[in-house]
Amino acid sequence: MVLLGPIQRADHVGSFLRYPEVLKARLDALIGSISPEALRQIQDEAIKKVIQAQVGNGLVTLTDGEQRRDLFHLDFLARVGGVETADMSVGPDGKTVPPHLKITGKLHHNQDIQVADFLFLQLQTKQYPGCIPKVCIPSPTMLHFRTGRAGIDMTAYPNLDTFMDDLVQVYRAEIKALYDAGCRYIQLDDTNLAYLCDPKMRAEAAQRGENPDALPHTYAKLLNRVLEDRPDGLRGGYEPIAETLFKEFDVDTYFLEFDDERSGGFKSLRFVPEGKIVVLGLVTSKFPKLESKEAIKARIKEATEYCPLDRLALSPQCGFSSSHHDNKLSMEEQWAKIRLVVEIAKEV
Numbered sequence: 001m002v003l004l005g006p007i008q009r010a011d012h013v014g015s016f017l018r019y020p021e022v023l024k025a026r027l028d029a030l031i032g033s034i035s036p037e038a039l040r041q042i043q044d045e046a047i048k049k050v051i052q053a054q055v056g057n058g059l060v061t062l063t064d065g066e067q068r069r070d071l072f073h074l075d076f077l078a079r080v081g082g083v084e085t086a087d088m089s090v091g092p093d094g095k096t097v098p099p100h101l102k103i104t105g106k107l108h109h110n111q112d113i114q115v116a117d118f119l120f121l122q123l124q125t126k127q128y129p130g131c132i133p134k135v136c137i138p139s140p141t142m143l144h145f146r147t148g149r150a151g152i153d154m155t156a157y158p159n160l161d162t163f164m165d166d167l168v169q170v171y172r173a174e175i176k177a178l179y180d181a182g183c184r185y186i187q188l189d190d191t192n193l194a195y196l197c198d199p200k201m202r203a204e205a206a207q208r209g210e211n212p213d214a215l216p217h218t219y220a221k222l223l224n225r226v227l228e229d230r231p232d233g234l235r236g237g238y239e240p241i242a243e244t245l246f247k248e249f250d251v252d253t254y255f256l257e258f259d260d261e262r263s264g265g266f267k268s269l270r271f272v273p274e275g276k277i278v279v280l281g282l283v284t285s286k287f288p289k290l291e292s293k294e295a296i297k298a299r300i301k302e303a304t305e306y307c308p309l310d311r312l313a314l315s316p317q318c319g320f321s322s323s324h325h326d327n328k329l330s331m332e333e334q335w336a337k338i339r340l341v342v343e344i345a346k347e348v
Contacts, residue, residue: 002230010345012278013138015063015319017334019046043068051124057335058342061134064121072189073138077101080170081108094276103152107166109173115181122182132185136140139172139190140226141219149210164222179231218246242268253277259317269307281317283337288329290336296344314345
């Protein structure tokens with residue numbers, strides 16, 4: 001993940017566990033028993049609660065906890081002009097089945113996607129002096145990697161270069177709209193670069209006709225084009241992509257998972273150049289057990305063998321609820337992990 005905004009030594013990825021009333025209202029809206037307006041009112045109250053909880057647990061950067069979202073990427077990407085999705089449905093087991101994205105026409109920014117949600121977040125954040133509202137949006141790479149060539153209409157885009165050109169313009173327009181609304185902290189959530197470290201995912205990409213070694217470079221160029229005209233006041237096992245990730249992406253900060261063995265060691269941090277920050281995702285958001293403070297400090301010390309401490313920050317490894325299906329921990333266990341992050345960041 002990459003961000004455009006101020007640096008905080010104790011940060012978070014953005015999503016928090018959905019409140020029970022939000023989960024219930026979401027299902028009620030899906031079957032038509034409450035209106036979209038009623039759903040939004042319930043989400044508004046939940047966002048007020050999650051902001052208050054963030055402040056109470058020591059955070060300075062505040063999000064809406066993604067209380068409005070079904071999935072961290074689909075809600076945003078489905079509102080891009082030229083993108084269609086199958087309707088969300090409820091399976092026989094009672095669980096919702098997420099829709100798939102497909103590009104059926106020319107991509108265009110036909111509406112401000114995240115601005116209304118940001119304005120509500122900004123209004124609530126003003127009650128807490130010194131705190132900063134943060135908006136999380138999916139990286140533009142998600143629209144290519146999640147669909148592949150087969151999901152992009154050949155009539156609209158016989159050439160993928162024009163697809164990338166239009167995708168750049170969509171994101172530039174949305175970032176400008178957020179900036180004009182007063183947003184100064186935008187986080188781009190990108191899981192695809194991590195997928196390209198996984199041999200299975202690399203093989204699947206190759207089966208789709210993609211070159212998994214070339215994709216990180218392609219995505220670096222895409223993201224850099226999105227960010228090259230960003231307004232003033234906005235900044236912007238990893239080994240298979242590490243050098244490209246740290247040297248070719250023109251951003252300032254990276255949120256990276258390091259909570260288990262699948263992330264590999266810290267050797268990839270040797271490529272982090274001066275002036276860039278890596279937020280170490282050392283505290284897991286997947287399980288309730290609270291990590292040892294000394295164990296986390298030891299891992300930070302291990303990371304400093306490859307990257308100076310002043311280029312490091314700390315966060316949970318991921319959001320606590322990337323979709324409406326919450327991770328298996330309680331609200332109090334979630335906030336205990338946030339407090340742990342804040343305390344360690346102050347002490348190290």
